[in-house]
């Protein structure tokens with residue numbers, strides 16, 4: 475049987491309650507990988523009209539994590555960023571994404587941004603899920619139609635990203 479937002483939310487909640495550390499996030503990556511293969515779920519929820527570029531599809535009333543849908547129809551090259559006090563999991567359903575992980579070379583203080591240098595580049599393919607822990611700096615580069623499921627540890631509408639600049 476395919477996933478619904480409710481069954482997906484319940485499975486993620488159970489995984490995070492069983493292990494609030496990295497092991498729980500790894501388990502969520504595994505769940506997201508399965509959702510990416512669920513063609514009905516992707517067709518129903520990752521639609522351009524509602525997810526361009528981001529829609530919170532589900533917010534967990536107990537733990538606060540969010541299941542978000544994203545659709546990019548045009549090239550979208552993100553700047554290096556973290557998600558403030560939240561972690562995130564990116565799961566790609568359609569369209570390759572070139573990801574860059576960045577290393578902080580100078581921690582920002584007193585209004586000055588943290589300076590970062592690229593550390594690792596890799597291509598995420600449809601079916602791939604990747605965990606970005608709190609403070610991990612990354613930038614996605616998309617050149618064609620891209621659909622993704624993103625799990626936010628907390629709703630990023632209410633979280634400020636860190637001040638980060640490429641060195």
Ligand SMILES: [Fe+2]
Pocket residue numbers: 555556557562612
């Ligand atoms: Fe991000």
